[in-house]
Amino acid sequence: MRACVQHASRSGCCGNKTGANDPEIALPTSLAPEANHLLASLPAVDKARLFPHLELVQLPLGHVLYESGSQMRHVHFPTDAIISLLYVMEDGASAEIAVVGNDGIVGVSLFMGGETTPSRAVVQSAGHVYQLPGQVLKDEFLRAGPMQHLLLRYTQALLTQMAQTAVCNRHHSLDQQLCRWLLLSLDRRHSSELIITQELIASMLGVRREGVTEAAGNLQKADLIKYRRGHITVLDRAGLEARTCECYAVVRKEYDRLLPEVRFP
Template structure:
């Protein structure tokens, strides 16, 4: 049984082989990630990579007019800081904690030493990066071609996959910032989902009452992202079964 906080709650850390995990684990530091914490600013370098366990980190692109939109999310399936091992050092996105919780951070220097061994860690992280790029691409397509209601279903399902519980602490203002749409659009979309019996919304809390309903209503983008994570990462050998609600199937 896993302890309350355990690195194996992160899918990537759980997928490491014993030798690699034993080299990295002494350098993993449990950190509390509070809602709204900024972990990385656009165009800035970071000294750490973050492996969320019970938190979700949102990657935002900030516009010159002050607007923003989420381009991807990172939960217990991934890692924040791919620019470090992709050779870019910085990224144009801003990383903000969307859902408070915990995670593990590791000094960039330590992980890069392991990455440069050109072994299992490098292959695992590159495969995750490909899956993350798919999520970014599909988010762009979804925001352009699908309704706010479908986008909201996609966002709710991805959040559930990472967190597990059916009740989410989310304001409509936060969701509108994530999707890059007007708050009124989110209000209308949430109202339709509530009228259909798929969710219940009150005072910043969204309770999913019918996941099946959300899955029937969502566009294909959710399935594309989920299948790509499964295709790229499901055949990795887990040292220990990670406690993931939304582990790729």
């Protein structure tokens, strides 16, 4: 697959828009449309119909894909980017309700008929997404074919993640929450390293920065992670799984059940 890479800013995307089959620039496998597991699992005939409408966009850390209540015009399929869905309070406080990576799609409200959502979508880990016009996806959804069934199952899995996140934030320690968050993020990356600040982690978890500092320090003392300014490297994934609460396993099991064709590490 070949495509043009656009660079995004908070005010929108710039650069020439080209489809995923454009012959201008050869892409590595990690940036092909099939790097997103939902797109990869579609039958060939559906890919042939959708892929010409895809546009590859490069997103920086902290970029806002959509704000609360804004009209959605596109959906996004991440390849190597990770997107956090946040609920933002009137006083500016926020907390993550779900994370989306190469396992899914950002913008489920559009094909579910809502068009808007009270959440905000923020880039948690810089990378690339494939942007698709909302009307193209709606037309494909209404075909009632493989894409519709895939998106409905994905939405159910996403709702499970949202519900489990709420339970986890209420009942489990910050150490456990951080372990869950790290594991969910690792599942959606091809690397053991995350480039993210403590301030952003605190915003995701809805806690004070000092709490994140303490929790990250506890995990580093246990030789589970290595933390330096803006970088977290996971040293012992099995150790994180042993230390986290049951919430991660519940979410992972539901994704595996509903989306067996979507590959996780």
